[in-house]
Amino acid sequence: MNGFSKFFEKDKDERLNLVKQFTKLKPSELLFIKNQTSNIEFERANKMIENVIGTFSLPLGIATNFNINNKNYIIPMVIEEPSIIAASSKAAKIANVLGGFKARSNTQYSIGQVHIVDCDDTDNAIKQIMKNTNQILRLANSKTHTLSKIKKGAKKISCRKVTIDEDILLIVELLIDVGNAMGANITNNMCEVISPFLEKITGGKSIMKILSNYSTSRIITASAIFDKNKIGGEKIVNKIILAYKIAMNDEYRAVTHNKGIMNGIVSVSNATCQDTRAIEAAAHAFASRTGRYLPLTTWTKNDHGDLIGSIKLPLSVGTVGGIINIHPMAKICLKIIQTTSAKTLSCIIASVGLAQNFAALYALVTDGIQKGHMKLHAKNLAIAAGTKLENVDMVVSKMIQANDISIQKAIELKKYFGNTMRKK
Numbered sequence: 001m002n003g004f005s006k007f008f009e010k011d012k013d014e015r016l017n018l019v020k021q022f023t024k025l026k027p028s029e030l031l032f033i034k035n036q037t038s039n040i041e042f043e044r045a046n047k048m049i050e051n052v053i054g055t056f057s058l059p060l061g062i063a064t065n066f067n068i069n070n071k072n073y074i075i076p077m078v079i080e081e082p083s084i085i086a087a088s089s090k091a092a093k094i095a096n097v098l099g100g101f102k103a104r105s106n107t108q109y110s111i112g113q114v115h116i117v118d119c120d121d122t123d124n125a126i127k128q129i130m131k132n133t134n135q136i137l138r139l140a141n142s143k144t145h146t147l148s149k150i151k152k153g154a155k156k157i158s159c160r161k162v163t164i165d166e167d168i169l170l171i172v173e174l175l176i177d178v179g180n181a182m183g184a185n186i187t188n189n190m191c192e193v194i195s196p197f198l199e200k201i202t203g204g205k206s207i208m209k210i211l212s213n214y215s216t217s218r219i220i221t222a223s224a225i226f227d228k229n230k231i232g233g234e235k236i237v238n239k240i241i242l243a244y245k246i247a248m249n250d251e252y253r254a255v256t257h258n259k260g261i262m263n264g265i266v267s268v269s270n271a272t273c274q275d276t277r278a279i280e281a282a283a284h285a286f287a288s289r290t291g292r293y294l295p296l297t298t299w300t301k302n303d304h305g306d307l308i309g310s311i312k313l314p315l316s317v318g319t320v321g322g323i324i325n326i327h328p329m330a331k332i333c334l335k336i337i338q339t340t341s342a343k344t345l346s347c348i349i350a351s352v353g354l355a356q357n358f359a360a361l362y363a364l365v366t367d368g369i370q371k372g373h374m375k376l377h378a379k380n381l382a383i384a385a386g387t388k389l390e391n392v393d394m395v396v397s398k399m400i401q402a403n404d405i406s407i408q409k410a411i412e413l414k415k416y417f418g419n420t421m422r423k424k
């Protein structure tokens with residue numbers, strides 16, 4: 001990844017130039033990134049959601065150094081919180097020493113549910129559904145020519161009984177291979193189209209037809225080994241493992257541990273216009289699958305004393321369809337990642353989550369989280385205090401020198417710099 005070292009020290013043009021060299025972005029796409037203050041015009045935004053009055057921007061940055069399944073990546077991240085991109089990039093650099101990230105995904109299947117009540121005989125209803133499996137799948141697949149053409153689409157049906165206030169609810173689940181799409185719309189469509197037939201053969205009434213965001217047929221795992229010599233030796237390795245064990249044994253810590261992971265996951269998901277609410281909901285349900293809320297990562301060490309991290313979670317993401325086709329910056333971000341595969345995108349997102357968790361735990365057990373954070377936080381405080389952008393760096397270094405990183409100090413310094421500038 002030549003040229004990407006000290007990426008943070010380069011100016012905007014130099015950074016964009018490196019992105020251009022690494023990716024296949026067209027000059028027009030680079031200009032689009034460079035010149036936009038908001039990257040969706042009103043008319044486009046007005047078609048995306050209702051009652052639009054404007055657009056709302058967040059910073060887009062690039063995480064560097066990632067090697068995932070033996071391929072180098074630069075990764076776009078959209079986030080308001082400082083330190084996250086720097087932390088991921090640093091973690092990825094350390095992971096590279098012993099081979100980078102290894103990630104894999106199982107299937108890209110979405111789950112659709114039809115909830116049926118008032119069956120006279122639920123067991124017989126299930127028999128009827130199973131007997132008519134082929135017809136139900138055919139019906140579901142009649143909703144998609146695109147998926148059927150590539151031999152994807154609805155693949156399987158299963159039934160579950162749930163007792164609610166002494167009544168039996170029948171849940172019919174459709175397993176759909178959605179290829180490179182996130183697939184919410186097609187899943188909902190399929191559920192709706194099979195519902196009248198399900199009612200006919202079960203004698204029941206369907207209450208809801210909707211996808212489940214608990215995407216357990218889209219599980220991703222990623223792992224990396226962090227050389228003990230690059231992180232301060234086995235003492236630090238042991239501290240990180242202990243930090244993980246604390247999260248294993250205390251839900252209050254586990255939630256914060258997983259929040260750090262989601263910092264990485266949501267940033268990449270934002271940049272590629274994924275449904276981050278679906279991703280969050282599934283991740284936290286998965287973290288609670290044993291009945292207790294647990295960390296999404298595990299940390300152990302190998303015989304050499306190097307740290308081994310791994311992450312496992314459901315991730316429903318897409319590279320085609322939905323908003324990705326509409327949002328120009330999301331399209332460009334996918335080009336920066338250089339993949340059209342939803343599975344590859346999932347592997348990348350999970351690896352960034354793991355990197356982020358490593359960086360947070362490492363900082364927590366060494367210098368503490370505030371040291372790295374405070375410089376960036378000071379920048380935000382200086383801006384919040386109304387400091388002119390050209391004076392921000394000066395105000396930040398004065399705050400650090402005075403060991404007083406607070407809004408009061410930022411206001412005081414802003415006035416000082418304001419005055420000295422005026423005197424000149």
Ligand code: MEV
Pocket residue numbers: 081256257258259260261263360361364369
């Ligand atoms: C802050 O956004 C995330 C951390 O709190 C995560 C963690 O504590 O593991 C640093």
